[in-house]
Amino acid sequence: MPGQIERLCIERGLRMTGQRKLIARVLSEANDHPDAEEVYWRASKLDPKISIATVYRTLRIFENSGILQRLDFGGGRARFEGAESDHHDHLIDSSSGKVIEFQNARLEELQERIAHDLGYRLVGHRMELYGVPLQQDGAPKDTDSGGDDSAS
Amino acid sequence: MPGQIERLCIERGLRMTGQRKLIARVLSEANDHPDAEEVYWRASKLDPKISIATVYRTLRIFENSGILQRLDFGGGRARFEGAESDHHDHLIDSSSGKVIEFQNARLEELQERIAHDLGYRLVGHRMELYGVPLQQDGAPKDTDSGGDDSAS
């Protein structure tokens, strides 16, 4: 039983080699947003002979086929997630690096409207929120804070 | 009369060398979001002997001092803008690469709320909208479109 990613590969007519099946499987089983090296490590456990070049090539092919979504949370390395899932954005926990997915219709709607008001048709967007856990006590008030780009 | 960037440098006690003054000036005069190489070209016109290494080093120092904001519009190179200006987000014209700045209070508010509802205190965020000019005729209806990361 092929995973969702492999199924999509077949749908798009991609040649399914052992390596691609493996990478597809790794991605289907991932609940996080691994970077290329991480995908490589996971795939290596199942096939120690796989090459990092193949991983990069395959990720790019999957991305170009609309099977994967390339993400950028800063830190210089691209990260990936399946593109099939319904749209969502990410909140990155600045203290732990943990990534939380969320959806918000009003947000989407607002973005469309903003783009439209500026004379554009929205064709894509990227949004990441960076936050620290509330709980405990934490800072009493807000903290406008400039954007903190690095999340390594 | 030092520009705004140089003034901030002095405030933070940074040693003001000729190169730093130059780079500060280039940044103060920029109305766009230049990358390191672009800053280098502009600075080179005023001091042909300046090194690209100095530009990179200086940009990083300014960023770490909270004087500059590092941006990432895809394309693999970091871009910069002064951090002093009031907060805004960016809309990138996918067809021309042009960058438009905008502000939207409801958006900010909504982001704060989303983070809070997820149990986080927002400490930063990054948002870019990618769009194509409306005008003319264009596609009749919407086009959800997956996220298009590249804007080179």
Added chain:
DNA sequence: TTATATGCAAATCCTTTGCCGTCGA
């Protein structure tokens, strides 16, 4: 004077590519 900056070139990091043997359809 003296710690800090700059220039230059080599080094790093992530990612892509040329070449050639291998393999899926």
Added chain:
DNA sequence: TCGACGGCAAAGGATTTGCATATAA
């Protein structure tokens, strides 16, 4: 079969860094 694919190592692009010299304070 045969063109597409994978492995290896070298190439690339952006950015950083070691080292010796120059310079701001």
